[in-house]
Amino acid sequence: MLKVLLRSMSYSNSLSFTHPHALSIPTFQVINEDGLPNSSSSQYLSSVNKDLLTRMYKTMIEVQEFDTLYYDLQRQGLISFYMQNSGEEGLQVATAAALDLNDWIFPQYRELGVFFWRGFSIQQASHQLFSNVKDLGEGKQMPVHYGSKDLNIMTVRSPLATQIPQAAGLGYGLRLKKQNSISVCYYGDGAASEGDTHAALNIASTTKSQTLFVCRNNKYAISTNMKDQYGSDGIAVRGVAYGIHSIRVDGNDVIATYIATQEAKKLILEGPQPVLMECMTYRRGHHSTSDDASRYRNKEELEYYQKNNNPIIRLEKFLKHMGWLDFDPVEIQKETRDRIIKAKDIAKNEKLPRWEVMFDGVYNELTPELKKQKGELKKFLEIYGDKYEINRHS
Numbered sequence: 001m002l003k004v005l006l007r008s009m010s011y012s013n014s015l016s017f018t019h020p021h022a023l024s025i026p027t028f029q030v031i032n033e034d035g036l037p038n039s040s041s042s043q044y045l046s047s048v049n050k051d052l053l054t055r056m057y058k059t060m061i062e063v064q065e066f067d068t069l070y071y072d073l074q075r076q077g078l079i080s081f082y083m084q085n086s087g088e089e090g091l092q093v094a095t096a097a098a099l100d101l102n103d104w105i106f107p108q109y110r111e112l113g114v115f116f117w118r119g120f121s122i123q124q125a126s127h128q129l130f131s132n133v134k135d136l137g138e139g140k141q142m143p144v145h146y147g148s149k150d151l152n153i154m155t156v157r158s159p160l161a162t163q164i165p166q167a168a169g170l171g172y173g174l175r176l177k178k179q180n181s182i183s184v185c186y187y188g189d190g191a192a193s194e195g196d197t198h199a200a201l202n203i204a205s206t207t208k209s210q211t212l213f214v215c216r217n218n219k220y221a222i223s224t225n226m227k228d229q230y231g232s233d234g235i236a237v238r239g240v241a242y243g244i245h246s247i248r249v250d251g252n253d254v255i256a257t258y259i260a261t262q263e264a265k266k267l268i269l270e271g272p273q274p275v276l277m278e279c280m281t282y283r284r285g286h287h288s289t290s291d292d293a294s295r296y297r298n299k300e301e302l303e304y305y306q307k308n309n310n311p312i313i314r315l316e317k318f319l320k321h322m323g324w325l326d327f328d329p330v331e332i333q334k335e336t337r338d339r340i341i342k343a344k345d346i347a348k349n350e351k352l353p354r355w356e357v358m359f360d361g362v363y364n365e366l367t368p369e370l371k372k373q374k375g376e377l378k379k380f381l382e383i384y385g386d387k388y389e390i391n392r393h394s
């Protein structure tokens with residue numbers, strides 16, 4: 001064994017240190033900011049078609065309009081919390097489009113486009129945000145903590161990066177069972193600094209886990225920008241350091257992201273082995289409704305990503321260039337917004353879950369402490385139930 005280990009090393013009689021930027025990973029791009037194919041990208045255009053890109057466009061509009069409405073509703077006090085996806089809808093939809101329903105999704109919290117593409121309805125998302133009786137999570141989670149067993153999407157969780165080791169473990173299980181599917185984990189550049197991420201990458205590398213790590217590098221970890229977060233060449237090089245095939249992609253180019261995801265899945269299953277894909281994008285909205293991004297970003301930066309490097313606008317330009325834009329974008333926006341408002345009205349007027357469900361689903365049998373708490377809460381609500389909309393409970 002020792003001889004094998006020694007043979008894997010190479011020796012040098014020259015003293016030299018490797019420069020931290022000796023490896024600089026380029027960004028894969030198919031269409032530029034004007035929505036036009038790059039001169040050497042024509043070979044990739046056969047991978048997409050009018051129907052696929054039209055569906056991508058309309059799904060991104062759903063995300064955009066949903067964001068706009070529910071951000072406003074939170075500001076009006078109708079829901080308690082919201083996180084926007086603006087600017088990142090392109091990579092969400094494009095990666096989801098390249099996957100199959102038997103692939104397992106581990107979201108962070110900014111992946112609404114993935115949910116919509118896989119069939120999670122606008123109505124179901126609305127139920128979750130209002131925490132009503134039709135919410136799959138029975139109102140136990142914060143808003144935007146979606147999940148769907150039927151769609152193989154794990155529930156969004158609040159603690160940062162906890163989904164990443166889990167995704168590596170599931171990918172390892174898929175490899176052991178020789179499954180023709182992969183585990184897909186989404187996380188941001190901020191979560192990439194968590195210890196869980198490094199542990200997950202190392203575990204995935206050594207176990208040859210069938211896992212695709214998708215890092216949404218949106219330039220900010222809440223208010224911390226890239227230059228204050230890492231000194232290396234982004235996130236993709238970390239995959240290389242752990243012995244993982246890695247790529248950096250223009251996340252605002254839906255065609256490049258779609259193709260890269262397809263190839264990444266192919267590489268994972270052929271290995272089997274993990275792949276890390278860093279998608280360069282931009283978070284146009286606040287980190288959440290608890291944040292004020294104007295305190296750490298300037299107006300010019302925001303305008304550039306709104307007008308020039310916007311995944312929806314870039315795809316719309318490409319559809320025009322190809323002669324595939326056979327619909328009115330303004331009408332699509334209006335029709336989509338009307339559907340979202342209708343879903344909102346239905347969700348808002350639904351009954352709330354029974355208060356008793358908060359004690360369900362943790363233990364098979366309630367502990368003595370929980371039984372006591374449940375009894376105390378029942379007595380409390382008998383007196384003060386009208387203060388908690390108890391009449392709305394199912």
